[in-house]
Amino acid sequence: MVTLATCFRTGFGEVTLSRHSRTNSRKEQNLRPWDAADELLLAHLAEQMPAPGKRFLIVNDQYGALTVALTTASPGYPIHFATDSFLSQQAARRNLAGNDLSDASISWHTSLDNIEGEMDYLLIKLPRSLALLEDQLYRYRQVCTPNTRVIAAGMVKYMPAGVFKLLEKILGHTQTSLAKKKARLIFCAPDLSDKTGTSPYPISYRLENTDYQIDNHANVFSRDSLDIGTRFFLANLPILEAHIEPGQAGEINIADLGCGNGIVGLMAAQRCPNAKIDFYDESFMALASAKSNFYRAFPDRSARFIIDDCMSSAAAGHYQVILCNPPFHQQNVVGDFVAQLMFRDAKKALRQGGELWVIGNRHLGYFNSLKRLFGNCLVVAANNKFAVLKASRHP
Ligand SMILES: C[S@@+](CC[C@H](N)C(=O)[O-])C[C@H]1O[C@@H](n2cnc3c(N)ncnc32)[C@H](O)[C@@H]1O
Structure with missing residues (x-):
């Protein structure tokens, strides 16, 4: 396994991250384990500095950049981590360990788990598949209250068309930020009073x-x-x-x-x-x-x-x-x-x-x-x- 650790500076502290690559591909090994959408999302959160104890559900965090950064914050936040990817789950655990952070403080969920409780923040790294996003929005609607801050983040070139409409339809009023370094944040204020429907999947x-x-x-x-x-x-x-x-x-x-x-x-x-x-x-x-x-x-x-x-x-x-x-x-x-x-x-x-x-x-x-x-x-x-x-x- 190739572990090229790279320093990632965030408003919550400095961490090192790696892709923990098993491949022989230099192209793959040299890619950074975070993207400009992670940077933008963390910068936005750091400006607000959520109060200690605020509960986060983090979805599709590919190498754990968001999870590791928010876990370095002291005194820290209760974090739920949800993904469909075993590789992502492993990468996040390894990156926590690489920063001497315990993974025991995180609640780990697969994409099929029911997550209970109310979240203060629902952070979604946008997946390429609109179908997966649709399923996730229906699934995680149950952890949202009118006070939950829902923030979706992605690179503009990979954002599937229809994200905005889906958020509006399933969660509530949605607005986007200006793109920065080709990344964009989408904010959604859940209003579930008139929302019906369930995931069409499987x-x-x-x-x-x-x-x-x-x-x-x-x-x-x-x-x-x-x-x-x-x-x-x-x-x-x-x-x-x-x-x-x-x-x-x-x-x-x-x-x-x-x-x-x-x-x-x-x-x-x-x-x-x-x-x-x-x-x-x-x-x-x-x-x-x-x-x-x-x-x-x-x-x-x-x-x-x-x-x-x-x-x-x-x-x-x-x-x-x-x-x-x-x-x-x-x-x-x-x-x-x-x-x-x-x-x-x-x-x-x-x-x-x-x-x-x-x-x-x-x-x-x-x-x-x-x-x-x-x-x-x-x-x-x-x-x-x-x-x-x-x-x-x-x-
Ligand atoms: C082209 S699809 C083939 C699916 C199915 N066998 C078929 O023929 O319809 C490739 C599959 O490889 C899985 N995959 C991707 N990366 C993987 C990895 N590192 N380890 C195991 N499976 C992986 C994907 O999730 C996907 O289901």
């Missing part, structure tokens, strides 16, 4: 050519319909029975890496009745969706749903087959660095002779990366947009 669709109903929480990849890349992957899955070793009673260990709603693992389970499937993702909503979809389809089978950074926690040499449709970005940073990390973790987790199957856009260059890492790579299937690749682990 939403469902039926997986084509099957009877499987697929649930999708708000932050799940391709939540409205089957992604065209995933469709191509499903049409070209490996013949899993070929990997069953003699004397194994038909058992085979398979991982769905970056599972999203779990469709890929689900179809592997359908084809291989004795397969043991492990689903990995860093999104709490993805894993919850995968779990609900798997148990609805196979109420009598069991599977594991593992929150992880790629598959860093997997036992070495455990899997015969790993299936992976990698992400092409991590939050706002676009690139193949997560895919590369997934390939490295997958290689360790495969048995000798085990195979990693990957679907990717043809232009992404996964073929060369896999060939370099495994010493072999085969194009199993390709169309004008996607390729399904296979790399085998040999001694």
Whole structure:
């Protein structure tokens, strides 16, 4: 892990922050673990200097910049931290530790937890996905009173259109500040007297050519319909029975890496009745969706749903087959660095002779990366947009 700690000066004190990068990507490692929207939001709060004891709910704080800064304040604030990202939760904990701050004073929540009590401040770093924001506003409306100060912050170029309308519709009167260093704050005064409605998520669709109903929480990849890349992957899955070793009673260990709603693992389970499937993702909503979809389809089978950074926690040499449709970005940073990390973790987790199957856009260059890492790579299937690749682990 690369820990490039950078000094972050705020109105609440000076802290050091790191991205705690596991990737080999210099581009990713060198990015700052905060942005101008964090600076703007903290400067605004420091001007007001909330009284000690004011309760904060901080949402989508990617590396914990807001949480760490507000925790340095003395005598401090009760803070609730909510995120859909396991990586963000880990980064915030590590950055607290890096500043000798205890994480025991923070209440940690996943994106699916019910948060109770009334908050004085609801701070939202705007996610790229309007669906996730919509779900969060409905979910966190219950901690708002007319006195709660709701402040949403984001970089103008990443702000999804419709943020303003959504805040108005779900919470109340909304106004924006002028943009500074390409960041903007949006202020909302909750008035819940005439607000009705609930989050439309999770939403469902039926997986084509099957009877499987697929649930999708708000932050799940391709939540409205089957992604065209995933469709191509499903049409070209490996013949899993070929990997069953003699004397194994038909058992085979398979991982769905970056599972999203779990469709890929689900179809592997359908084809291989004795397969043991492990689903990995860093999104709490993805894993919850995968779990609900798997148990609805196979109420009598069991599977594991593992929150992880790629598959860093997997036992070495455990899997015969790993299936992976990698992400092409991590939050706002676009690139193949997560895919590369997934390939490295997958290689360790495969048995000798085990195979990693990957679907990717043809232009992404996964073929060369896999060939370099495994010493072999085969194009199993390709169309004008996607390729399904296979790399085998040999001694
Ligand atoms: C392109 S989607 C594929 C989803 C699903 N397998 C499919 O084919 O429809 C990539 C998935 O990788 C997950 N992901 C992103 N970064 C990750 C990481 N560092 N560790 C584990 N999963 C990650 C995302 O949350 C997302 O669900």
